[in-house]
Amino acid sequence: MKPSHSSSSTHLHLLILFLVLVLFVAAAAGDTTPTIFDTICGRNQTQDPEAFDVNFVTTMEMIFQNITESGFGAAVSGGANTVYGLGQCFGYLAPTSCQICYFQSRLKLPHCLPATDSRIYLDGCFLRYADHNVSADATDAYDTSVCGNASTNSSAFNDAATRLVANLTAGALNQTKFYQVGSASVAAGVSVYGMAQCWRSLNASGCRECLESARASAVKCLPATDGKALNAGCFVRYSTEPFYLAASSSGGGSSARRTIIVALTSVVAVLAVIGIIIIWKKMRSKDDLIDDLDGSGEYIRSISGSHLSFKYEDLRKATDNFNQINKLGQGGYGSVYKGVLSDGREIAVKRLFFTTRPWVDQFFNEVTLVSQVQHKNLVKLLGCSVEGPESLLVYEYLCNTSLDNFLFDSFKKNLLDWERRFEIIVGTAEGLSYLHSASEIRIIHRDIKASNILLDERFKPKIADFGLARNFMEDQSHLSTGLAGTFGYMAPEYIVHGQLTEKADIYSYGVLVLEIITGRKNHNSVASSDEGHSLMSLIWQHFNAKTVIELLDPCLQKRCPEEQALKVFQVGLLCAQASPNLRPPMWKVVELLNSESKELPLPSQPPFINVKGTSSKSNSSESPSVVTSSSKSPFSLNQISVSQLDAR
Incomplete structure (x- = not known):
């Protein structure tokens, strides 16, 4: 940073540091990340991992739809390589905590693939998938127990814990949701807490069988002060800690007060630290100020001295101080504004705030990648500003904004005649082909979708938003990355394993092509799409029936x-x-589109087909299958932009 801007930058960094530390303190005090008790991966492996992965993703999504509403979800997906799934939140979790627990289990369970039957138990929820129906499983060979390291010599504790577990396992059978919690006093200031819960897919006899087995397994942990029985159809636990959030818990109030005291004390400490930092900052020399807190000083110096550098003040004036009237859109990494420079040039300014180091990396990643590629179907980067209180990217201005503004608007889509749509399809393919194989560095975009295809005054397409893009060396077959992109456009193998190749972009492009030609948005979530069918499913059905032309816009x-x-x-x-091995490379796609030949290879089945769900509760041992089109999820997966920066 230049010395003239050091004060505002310093204050910004201190504010960010303060917020990060407060959030860290709150997280430490609340400790909301659920603990993993055990992950059990089956011994058998699927013979077709790719197809199994696709059905796994669909099953997990459908479970999410149900578990969000009721705390329980079961689903099945696929004809061949069928994947059944079952998820249950424990009765003491609030709905938001239930979702957090499910996300954590959904993130970890794919590590077991390609095993055909695996499960994970967390402090608050359970998740399982298998190649057979597991909804009626009460016990099986994988049942186990997890005992705490601490123990007690108190026979009174052992007796109290044994009685409590027996009472809870018996009481849970009489509850509507097969769930019971409770506590027992052992001595002054010492209590034992416990819970027993069956999955809601079991009937009463199955629950009884599971709880009797789990009760015997849990008490075998004594004299340990914490014991957990992890069965196929239920969970039983006792502990000296009030782990559940029951109103009758004797430790609940004091625990909350301790959390508040810790948080307040920590915040005071943080304020004191910031005060010291302010004094220290004032004592530093101007030269030292260049080495900013996020470690990006070297990047900033190199950009500031290059032709890419714009003055922050010039861009602020060009956008009329980022006036909302000039706002073109909002993306996952910032807002975009139209601007007019003093020489009359129209520009698009992408406004990003540095909040964490990963966001800093996203900014410099986009500057580095886009400045190295030049193609008629890629948005041109004019430069950036790194000297003000926030970071800005400057692009060429495209007057027709993005493709989605036309394609999914019932009136504007009439401007997209066949010639324009075909040009957009071919031009996007040419841009991707360049990124994958023709540029000096191989680049995977990772977020190809209609909103990232910009249109110029003649409706020529240009690929934009390289914030998620990744480049890799010629001898690399794939990158292992954190999950990033937009559900509904993300390839199944990338969602499950996090391994990134050009094939992920090709899958996204395929979805985009089908959206362009039908004028419909792909709803990867069956629950939120018309008639219970995703766009992909609908097209595949009509393709096989040789009536696909009926789906033309x-x-x-x-x-x-x-x-x-x-x-x-x-x-x-x-x-x-x-x-992914069957998807053609982008250079071949360009060739196929431009060829006069009528002969094309026949496609194999796309993912997320033959999807059906199961009801969340049954009084019989077999859970009936029902179509989940009546479920109303709070969102559809194709609407979510994801950037998970930790490797899976």
Whole structure:
């Protein structure tokens, strides 16, 4: 940073540091991350990992739809390589905590793949998948127990814990949700707390069988002060800690007060530390100020001295102080504003605040990558500003904004005739082909979707938003990364394993092509799509019935060459195949689109097909299958942009 801007930058960094520390203190005091008790991976492995992975992703999504509403979810997906799943939050979790617990289990359980039957137990929830129906499983060979390290010599504690576990396992059978918690006093200031819960997929006899087995398993942990029985159909625990959030818990009030005291004390300490930092900052020399807190000083110096550097004040004036009237859109990494420079040039300014080091990395990643690539179908980076209180990217201005503003608007989509749509499909393919194989560095975009395809005054496409892009060396077959992108456009193998190749971009492109030709948004979530079918499922059904032309956007019916439209449908399906090895490289896609040949390879089945869910409760040993189109999720997965920066 330049000395003239050191004061505002210093204050910004101190504010960020303060907020980060307060959030850290709050997280430490509340400790909301659920503890993993055990992960059990089956011994058998699937013979078709790719197909199994696809069905795994669909099953996990459907479980989420139900567990969000009721704390329990069961689902099944696939014809061949069927994946059954079951998730249960413990009765003491609030709905938000239940979702957090589910996300944690969903993140960890794929580590067991390609095992065909695996489960995970957390402090608050249970999740399992298998290649067979597990909804009626009460006990099995994988049942186990987890005992705490601390122990007691008190026979009174052992007796109290034994009685409590017996009472709770008996009492849970009489509860509607097969859940019971309670506590017993052992001595002054010493109590034992416990819970017993069956999964809601079991009937009464199955629950009784499971709890009797779990009761015997849990008390075998004595004289340990904490014992847990982890069965196929239930969970039983006793502990000296009030682990559940019951109103009758004798330790609840004091625990809350301790949390508040710790948090307040820590915040005071943080304020004191910040005071020391302010004094220290004032004592530092101006030269030292260049080495900013986020460690990006070297990047900033190199950019400031290059042709890419813009003055912050010039950009602020160009956008009329980032006036909302000039706002073009909001993305996952910042807001974009239209600006006019003093020489009359129109520009697009992307406004980013540095809040964490990963966000700093996203900014410099985009500057580094985009400045090294030049292609007619890629948005041109004009420069950036790194000298003000926030960081700005400067791009060429494209007057027609993004493709989604036209494609999914019932009025504006009429401007996208067949010629324009075909040009957008081919131009996007050419831009991706350049990124994957023709540029000096191989780049995977990771977030190809309609909102990241910008249109110029002639509706020519340009790929934008390289914040998530990754480059890798020629001899690398893939990158192992954190999950990042937008659900609904993300390839199944990337969602499950986090291994990134060009094939992930090709899958996203295939989804985009099918959206462009149908004028419909892909709803990867069955629960939130019309008639219980995702766009992919609908197209695949019509393709097999040789009636896919019926899905052509009504705006294009009888206004485009049918043979060419059918070819585009087939190219889209080829790119969106479940198996990454079958997806054609982008240079081949360009060739197929531009070729006069009518012969194309037949696509194999795309992912997320043949999806059906199961009811959340049954009084019989077998849970009936039902279509989950009536479920109403708070969101559809294709609407979520994800950036998970820790490797999976």
